[in-house]
Amino acid sequence: MLLPRFDVLVPETIDDACAMLADYADDGVRILAGGTDLLVDLRRPIIPQHVPRCDGCPTHPEGQIATTIECEPSKSDPLMSPEGSIRTKLADPKSAAPAFLVSLHKIDQLKGIELLPSGGLRIGALTTISEIERSSEIRKDWTALAHGADSLGSPLVRNRGTLGGNIANARPAADTVIPTIALGGKLTLQSSSDTRTVAAGDFPTGPGLSVLKPGEIVTDIHLPTPSPHSGSAYYKMANRKALEISTVGVAVWMVLEKPGGPIKDVRVALGAVGPTPILAKSVGKVLIGKVPTDEILVQAAKAAAGDARPIDDHRGSAWYRVQMVEQLTLRLLKSVLSGIENDR
Amino acid sequence: MSDYRILNTRAPRVDAVDKATGKAIYTDDLRRPGMLYAAILHSPLAHARILNIDTSRAEQLPGVKAVVTYREAGTTPYGVSPARYDETIFCHDKVRYVGDEIAAVAAVDQDTALEAVRLIKVDFEELPIVLDGRTAMDEGQPLLHEMHKNNMCAKVNWHFGDIEKGRKESHIIRTDHLSSKMQDAAFMEPQSILAETESNGNLTMWSSTQAPHYVQRTLAMALNIPLHKVRVIKPAVGGGFGPKASCSSAELAVCLLAMKTGQPVKLTFDREQVFLHSRARHQFFHTMTTGVKKDGSLSFLEHKCILDGGAYASFGIATVYYSGSLLGGPYRLKNMKYDGYRVVTNKPACGAQRGHGAVIARALFEVQLDRIAEELGMDPIELRLKNVMEAGETTCNELYVSSFGMREALEAVRDSAAWKNKRSSSGKIRGGGKGIGAACGFFVSGAGYSIYRSRTYHCTVVTKVDEVGGGVTVNSGSADIGQGSDTVLAMITAEELGLSLDDVQVASGDSKLSVDLGAYSSRTTLMTGHACREAAQDAKRQILEAIAGKMSVAPETLDLKDGFVVSLAGEIDFSELRKEYLQEHKGFVDLPDGPQLTFAEASRVAFLELGTIVGTGKYRPPPLGGSFKGAAVGTSPAFGCSAQVAEVSVDLETGEITMDKITGAHDCGFAINVTQVEGQMHGSIMMGMGEALMEEIIYDKKGRIVNANLAEYKIPTALDVPPLDAIIVESNEPHGPYGAKEVGEGAIMPVIPTILNAIYDATGVRIDELPVTPERLMAAMKAKKDKKG
């Protein structure tokens, strides 16, 4: 096995988990949910440079931090910051080869999909991608998230991978995160000393980087009450039909004042076209208050493309990604609109 | 259509249940007492001089049993083609690609072995690197090997017929290009190796190999051990496709560690190492100029190709020949010129992969035929039908096709896919994002010569009749690597001996059992099939002669069928035999009491008469091919051919490609096992589809693979593969057992051009760089639009 050695701790409550994270902080500790990202990241490569994601946690041959490994932004992960380096983040060498993993799998408080009295939805961080895929509530009222779950990995990965893991991993292409941002989702973060709420869009700060502090756990995800005359969708573009990291992913959420227009609110989130998922703010400026017409939707799609910040990499070039953002945004705006109209 | 009981059916594979239930034993499943684990130190640099290797820290690590470098291994050169041995077990003077093997360690567990490898300190002097095959031969490029001047390790210059004459006769002449990328064969099972020595100096290696025989020879040669003291065993293998057809540095290193420590040593590749070791498809840069007469008949082909083969020659010499020779068919082509250059670069070495050397050449030629058909205003299938060879013809490069269902295959896919309804007969494209395309292919059914040029038999089979009676065991050195050759041998034996499949045991994949060159060049069914039939017939003759003698009848009047001895000359009196058999089996139940003598009785009594009964069979092709340099490559006792039609949808705004359907027809001569023939066709189509649309090894500018894993190196998933319609054509090959010939590789030949031609029909654009990703297609569509607008 090319995995380093570690011990696994199995708390049964969030409080215990937080306490363990605090207690073992000095030894190097990481949270384990489904493990579909973490175990891949922990694998020690044969050739150090073969780490496919150089923004994650590459380990040096000797288990040290990869201070000597050069990451070339153009040739390595697209999803890393265009400026390049990973070195800044990995200050703590122990975080690369943790001595302990805190497994969340026995914490029931972190599980489940729950319709709140307010009409909103709470999804426990440990909810698997398959559970999201199967939830009829999510498919009906938070459709984009169901699309995101449908498109993630393969059935095997979806059975293990969790929503919290997809979020906490902070990848710019994360398939449930782009929809969650477009839907206006909020995350609850808890540590032994504090509980706080952040907007899903404010969570990631760079490829693999986020506002999550050491010792903090993402406990649940809140999706707001669906507005009347609203709808959402997500589309992932990639070279094959499963087991893919997207070349581009676009999520659209839209609310109309009334059937036929004008547009009351809209959010477009873009994946894999920058160091983090991007909320395409210019789209709102074009669309809010306007009656949707073909011309204005085209303008909005162009605005979304203008907000994208992609780089060239082995999954696609920047020009292609920008084109695709425009194309997919236009299609999704149209399909969400017609969905809203058909819902009447 | 046939009188066969077992052949030509859908008999389940003999290993199906074991594989489906996880019972099948692969090399990595093996454990031996006292077994050590090996790890390899791979070069992190693409090209560097080795100044010093310091293994002292590794040796001191507790748990480490041996550390070996070139100092222990020696520097006996080895490789695939004897004239181009350019590898040594470990690097000694230089490293030539990221992944090149420098040292190996055996330790009590894998963690320790890996840790020890990390403690080996190598001082390098970095050298400039060569990454682009197109310019590798240019003056002033850094040189990888002294023996490969100008970084060229082989070249072929052929001219058959007279292309100038062909040029003059041509109505249309066009030149096109196509390039591809290096690939990975993406077999399921990473290479795994276990080696062990005995006190008498015998060495046994279990390995997930396609060619135990060649590996045995290389181990003996490079490690300097007498050949008979080396035994190579191939447990169940999870796919090979070519890269497992030659002996690897890892196999040699593990054997060396076993010899040094006196303990069993195991190594299983990480997926990353599969990519590093590679030996998969070369990168090809083809240019072809083809001419046709007014009526569409081919007048000449002028073909140039550079093959980028990475750091070592490996199979590359054969590859560069195959790239040219296999364009000799399936069309009548009198004039052909070929200039092929196989270069070395600082990347993992390439070797043979399904459709060896010929896949990209075929793709460009078939694309050219479509483009010519368009210029002629002719239906592309009509153009092909006009040119196809028939059985009994010889190509301009002296390949004789003794059976040839090319026309039948092409007509079958045309009709089955309703081509005429979907494609305008004037050769005009459909456009609008829906497309249909066709192409053909041509491939050997077993290489005509062994790699080490010898008069050796290509295979022998030893079929032993169970001394207790009732069953037989087929002993063969052939390699079932998942393609199902054990099932073919069992079916042939059962057919010949009138047994049920359950009464035939196949022992194979062991160099001690018999000589067999292995699973490559689509040779096993034809070649080992011949030897297997001969062995079964030999055993049968001995049994029948023995019992005929006992009953005083002529052996020719007896036959074996459905588990019984049948008499062709009226009733026979076998009461003495039965009495003897019953006498021996007091206390047994269900003893034979019917009106026919059973095989169990006959084979037991025959043993009592003769002692052990062993039937033997052997096969080697007759001398084949012309006398020109390199004429041997491409020769074969028989040739398979295929035709396919692909239907695709292209999203004109994103470039996304959806395969809607592929209809394929393949002439395999005779389907020994119908399901397995279809399985090879399906697998070929999936593999070709991956090559056409998604597979490429990507290097950074330091020669490191960016996507050395199966997440980033894309092969088609089940969701990408469209409905496949596999049509079997049976042309009854006179040189094949029961009329059978290949299907394992031939069926991949048309896939890429079929898809390229369909994409063109859908979009009106041609892409000359594989794979056709949505982005490349989008860029081409945009360029076309920009040009127009």
Ligand SMILES: Cc1cc2nc3c(=O)[nH]c(=O)nc-3n(C[C@H](O)[C@H](O)[C@H](O)COP(=O)(O)OP(=O)(O)OC[C@H]3O[C@@H](n4cnc5c(N)ncnc54)[C@H](O)[C@@H]3O)c2cc1C
């Ligand atoms: C073959 C394969 C295909 C994949 N395909 C896709 C794909 O198409 N799209 C996609 O977006 N992803 C894909 N992934 C990535 C992965 O499956 C998802 O990101 C998944 O949702 C991660 O969830 P997990 O529970 O497995 O996370 P883990 O691997 O357990 O954890 C991921 C990271 O998040 C941290 N973490 C986990 N849970 C929490 C929590 N509650 N609070 C704080 N930190 C936490 C961990 O410490 C770790 O750093 C793929 C992975 C594989 C192996």
